[in-house]
Amino acid sequence: MIKDTEQERSQVRRQRILDAATQVFTRKGYRDAGMEDIAVEAETSKGGLYFHFPSKQALFLQLLDRMTALFIERTESAIAGEPDPVARADAALRVVIHTFATHRGLTRLFLVEALGAGPEFSAKMLGIHTQFTALIRRHLDDAVTQGAIAPLDTAVAAQVWFGALNQIVTCWALSESPGPLEETYPALRVLLLRSIGVEVDAAHR
Amino acid sequence: MIKDTEQERSQVRRQRILDAATQVFTRKGYRDAGMEDIAVEAETSKGGLYFHFPSKQALFLQLLDRMTALFIERTESAIAGEPDPVARADAALRVVIHTFATHRGLTRLFLVEALGAGPEFSAKMLGIHTQFTALIRRHLDDAVTQGAIAPLDTAVAAQVWFGALNQIVTCWALSESPGPLEETYPALRVLLLRSIGVEVDAAHR
Amino acid sequence: MIKDTEQERSQVRRQRILDAATQVFTRKGYRDAGMEDIAVEAETSKGGLYFHFPSKQALFLQLLDRMTALFIERTESAIAGEPDPVARADAALRVVIHTFATHRGLTRLFLVEALGAGPEFSAKMLGIHTQFTALIRRHLDDAVTQGAIAPLDTAVAAQVWFGALNQIVTCWALSESPGPLEETYPALRVLLLRSIGVEVDAAHR
Amino acid sequence: MIKDTEQERSQVRRQRILDAATQVFTRKGYRDAGMEDIAVEAETSKGGLYFHFPSKQALFLQLLDRMTALFIERTESAIAGEPDPVARADAALRVVIHTFATHRGLTRLFLVEALGAGPEFSAKMLGIHTQFTALIRRHLDDAVTQGAIAPLDTAVAAQVWFGALNQIVTCWALSESPGPLEETYPALRVLLLRSIGVEVDAAHR
DNA sequence: GATGAATGAGCATTCATTCAT
DNA sequence: AATGAATGAATGCTCATTCAT
Numbered sequence: 001m002i003k004d005t006e007q008e009r010s011q012v013r014r015q016r017i018l019d020a021a022t023q024v025f026t027r028k029g030y031r032d033a034g035m036e037d038i039a040v041e042a043e044t045s046k047g048g049l050y051f052h053f054p055s056k057q058a059l060f061l062q063l064l065d066r067m068t069a070l071f072i073e074r075t076e077s078a079i080a081g082e083p084d085p086v087a088r089a090d091a092a093l094r095v096v097i098h099t100f101a102t103h104r105g106l107t108r109l110f111l112v113e114a115l116g117a118g119p120e121f122s123a124k125m126l127g128i129h130t131q132f133t134a135l136i137r138r139h140l141d142d143a144v145t146q147g148a149i150a151p152l153d154t155a156v157a158a159q160v161w162f163g164a165l166n167q168i169v170t171c172w173a174l175s176e177s178p179g180p181l182e183e184t185y186p187a188l189r190v191l192l193l194r195s196i197g198v199e200v201d202a203a204h205r
Numbered sequence: 206m207i208k209d210t211e212q213e214r215s216q217v218r219r220q221r222i223l224d225a226a227t228q229v230f231t232r233k234g235y236r237d238a239g240m241e242d243i244a245v246e247a248e249t250s251k252g253g254l255y256f257h258f259p260s261k262q263a264l265f266l267q268l269l270d271r272m273t274a275l276f277i278e279r280t281e282s283a284i285a286g287e288p289d290p291v292a293r294a295d296a297a298l299r300v301v302i303h304t305f306a307t308h309r310g311l312t313r314l315f316l317v318e319a320l321g322a323g324p325e326f327s328a329k330m331l332g333i334h335t336q337f338t339a340l341i342r343r344h345l346d347d348a349v350t351q352g353a354i355a356p357l358d359t360a361v362a363a364q365v366w367f368g369a370l371n372q373i374v375t376c377w378a379l380s381e382s383p384g385p386l387e388e389t390y391p392a393l394r395v396l397l398l399r400s401i402g403v404e405v406d407a408a409h410r
Numbered sequence: 411m412i413k414d415t416e417q418e419r420s421q422v423r424r425q426r427i428l429d430a431a432t433q434v435f436t437r438k439g440y441r442d443a444g445m446e447d448i449a450v451e452a453e454t455s456k457g458g459l460y461f462h463f464p465s466k467q468a469l470f471l472q473l474l475d476r477m478t479a480l481f482i483e484r485t486e487s488a489i490a491g492e493p494d495p496v497a498r499a500d501a502a503l504r505v506v507i508h509t510f511a512t513h514r515g516l517t518r519l520f521l522v523e524a525l526g527a528g529p530e531f532s533a534k535m536l537g538i539h540t541q542f543t544a545l546i547r548r549h550l551d552d553a554v555t556q557g558a559i560a561p562l563d564t565a566v567a568a569q570v571w572f573g574a575l576n577q578i579v580t581c582w583a584l585s586e587s588p589g590p591l592e593e594t595y596p597a598l599r600v601l602l603l604r605s606i607g608v609e610v611d612a613a614h615r
Numbered sequence: 616m617i618k619d620t621e622q623e624r625s626q627v628r629r630q631r632i633l634d635a636a637t638q639v640f641t642r643k644g645y646r647d648a649g650m651e652d653i654a655v656e657a658e659t660s661k662g663g664l665y666f667h668f669p670s671k672q673a674l675f676l677q678l679l680d681r682m683t684a685l686f687i688e689r690t691e692s693a694i695a696g697e698p699d700p701v702a703r704a705d706a707a708l709r710v711v712i713h714t715f716a717t718h719r720g721l722t723r724l725f726l727v728e729a730l731g732a733g734p735e736f737s738a739k740m741l742g743i744h745t746q747f748t749a750l751i752r753r754h755l756d757d758a759v760t761q762g763a764i765a766p767l768d769t770a771v772a773a774q775v776w777f778g779a780l781n782q783i784v785t786c787w788a789l790s791e792s793p794g795p796l797e798e799t800y801p802a803l804r805v806l807l808l809r810s811i812g813v814e815v816d817a818a819h820r
Numbered sequence: 821g822a823t824g825a826a827t828g829a830g831c832a833t834t835c836a837t838t839c840a841t
Numbered sequence: 842a843a844t845g846a847a848t849g850a851a852t853g854c855t856c857a858t859t860c861a862t
Contacts, residue, residue, distance in 0.1 A: 439731075439733070439734075440731075441646055441733070442733075522730050522731055522737055523731050524731070525727050525730050525731045526644070526645070526727060526728050526729070526730050526731015526732050526736075527731055528644060528646070528647065529644070532727055532789055533789070535789075536786065536789045536790070539782070539785075539786060540786075562802070562805070562806070563802035563805075563806075565802075566783070566799055566802040566803055566806060567802075567806055569779065569782050569783050569786065570775075570779035570782070570783075570803065570806050570807070570810075572782055573778040573779040573780070573781055573782020573783060574774065574775040574776075574778040574779050574782075575778070576778055576781070576782055577744075577774050577775070577777055577778020577779075577781055577782075578771070578774050578775075578778060581741065581744060581745075581774065584737050584738070584740075584741045585741070594771055594774075597767070597768035597770075597771040597772075598771055598775065600767070600768075601767070601768075601771060601772055601775050601810045601811070602775070602810065604809055604810050604811075604812060605775075605806045605807065605809050605810035606806070606809075607809060
């Protein structure tokens with residue numbers, strides 16, 4: 001009985017720490033963020049941090065995992081609703097752009113900090129990129145199988161899609177005074193679809 | 206006369222330091238590279254480093270500038286030889302991929318380390334990305350003007366091209382056991398050209 | 411009735427903690443042993459430890475006291491059985507060496523760790539040494555009184571005996587691959603007895 | 616030319632650090648002494664310490680080595696002046712006791728702190744003990760060879776001598792209000808010599 | 821110009837101890 | 842009695858930078 005409350009409290013604390021870490025890492029970058037900063041932001045103590053997470057690295061990695069899961073999940077569920085391969089691509093693109101657009105800080109953390117924070121993180125990020133590209137590729141392969149698009153090197157195509165998106169989002173995240181990220185969607189959509197041989201017209205909109 | 210010799214000597218020293226810094230940064234990454242390491246590699250002393258460069262950051266930034274200039278120059282000169290816009294894109298793509306392919310360490314430094322090394326570096330890298338995308342865009346605009354391709358949002362297209370390339374090269378640079386980077390060229394070429402409405406066939410090869 | 415059971419339970423717990431502490435301190439040394447380790451070994455919690463003992467130091471000190479009492483008691487009872495002073499020395503020597511020989515970990519803890527663990531422990535150990543030397547001295551004085559040995563500075567003699575034993579045992583405890591400690595007994599016996607003017611021959615064996 | 620001065624200065628600094636370390640380690644013990652404390656005592660900075668010594672451990676070990684060398688050297692030279700084996704033992708005993716007597720702080724550091732400061736130090740101290748015992752044993756063997764004393768287990772005898780001395784000195788070093796260490800010399804002398812079969816009388820005094 | 825000794829702020833991590841439950 | 846989450850002071854070590862020589 002009491003246990004429930006305690007576990008709850010512990011979870012709340014843990015969550016508070018994760019949120020604080022997100023804030024601080026976003027604000028200062030991985031290397032420049034101190035555990036002290038995070039502890040203060042989480043209204044706890046350094047020892048408290050280490051009770052919940054074994055190290056700074058583990059804390060950051062945890063963050064990356066949470067975010068990755070969120071992205072994959074959102075993308076998958078956006079895709080799930082659409083039967084037509086091209087519409088799927090559309091939906092995925094839209095949801096990804098929208099997710100990034102509403103979390104600029106997280107985006108910078110995810111696309112910029114995490115890459116350069118050290119070999120362990122590069123490796124992790126490479127893994128995450130690979131997961132995403134695999135997801136894209138799977139659906140491109142489906143599209144080919146269904147005859148929706150002509151056969152092509154889906155591995156490279158997936159990388160092109162991911163990279164293009166990545167680039168646009170990264171620039172937006174780093175820009176001093178960025179416009180709305182969503183505005184790039186229409187043009188991007190046309191280009192990416194055309195790259196896999198889908199000529200976009202009114203029919204697909 | 207003597208002055209010339211002295212200046213020469215100084216330049217040689219400076220160059221030696223830049224080379225050493227390239228080695229060490231490539232080997233260890235920006236944060237983990239120590240000024241001591243660089244001094245040793247350059248066969249000089251820490252004081253010597255600080256005579257030629259005001260700070261570690263400035264030294265690294267200098268390196269980025271050198272590398273950027275080299276890339277831009279190579280790309281421009283590869284383009285310069287080709288009259289046809291599409292052939293130009295081809296040439297540029299080929300030379301960029303080849304340059305990366307022959308310097309894996311530098312590539313990692315450039316595309317991965319430099320991004321996450323801190324706000325000043327992110328900003329610098331954003332600038333470099335912008336330079337490149339501007340270069341691409343200029344030529345896309347030319348192609349549109351010359352009627353080689355149909356009008357399109359060249360800003361986004363340039364980002365797509367750059368991002369796609371970036372992604373493919375970064376994955377290759379981070380991969381444990383990467384295949385030859387050049388092998389992706391044909392598929393990438395087709396996709397990128399098609400994305401701007403150029404259907405590739407034997408005529409363009 | 412119930413109280414008895416409760417008190418019993420408490421004593422059991424306390425004992426379990428002392429045993430666990432012995433294990434852990436022996437394994438890791440005083441400074442490197444964590445209260446957490448001890449709690450785990452005792453199958454209780456950190457809070458439980460602090461219910462029974464006010465501090466890490468107190469716990470260790472308690473251990474030292476237990477061990478000292480054990481040693482003194484064993485030595486006294488070994489001595490008690492022998493009427494002849496020289497035979498008493500013999501018996502004491504044998505039992506001490508045997509006790510150490512069968513607890514190498516404890517010995518290291520007792521003779522090495524405890525000395526360097528801080529001023530409080532040095533002081534405690536000094537006290538323990540003093541207890542032992544006093545014990546030895548008392549019996550040497552008896553021997554003098556009984557005319558078994560010629561008068562001598564029994565204070566120094568007791569220290570010599572204790573120190574010699576201490577040295578041999580400590581070296582054995584620290585050695586990487588120690589031989590059987592008991593083997594030193596005959597030679598040690600001759601030396602120590604001779605040092606107080608007892609020439610050893612077959613009659614005393 | 617200038618180099619001489621610089622090297623001198625560096626040596627002075629190094630020496631100042633070693634002296635400071637001796638002070639602080641003696642005052643607080645190994646574990647409780649902070650590098651900060653030593654830096655302050657040496658009127659330098661933490662960085663300065665680490666320029667001259669790679670770690671706290673190395674600094675302490677250096678100290679031990681210096682002291683060991685000093686002891687061995689003094690003992691050897693005291694021995695060198697005496698032809699008669701028994702006189703040698705006398706001389707060695709006297710010089711060792713005198714050396715300890717004039718450095719109570721160092722003695723505590725050497726005999727108490729160093730033993731319990733951790734496995735590396737125990738090992739080191741074991742080595743030092745072994746060096747000393749070997750030295751003693753060598754001379755006991757000589758004495759046997761020369762017929763000055765009857766054959767005996769010199770290995771154990773050397774340990775007995777060293778241990779006895781160790782014990783007496785340690786107790787003195789740890790005592791709150793110690794008397795003059797030298798006063799124990801006559802009684803100790805008689806006991807130790809007698810232990811190896813040398814009956815002391817006026818002739819040897 | 822060059823050297824390298826010196827600086828000192830900064831930082832992740834540990835751990836004995838406390839206390840609300 | 843017992844738990845375990847929370848605390849926070851303590852510490853060895855690093856490293857970009859400075860400056861006397």
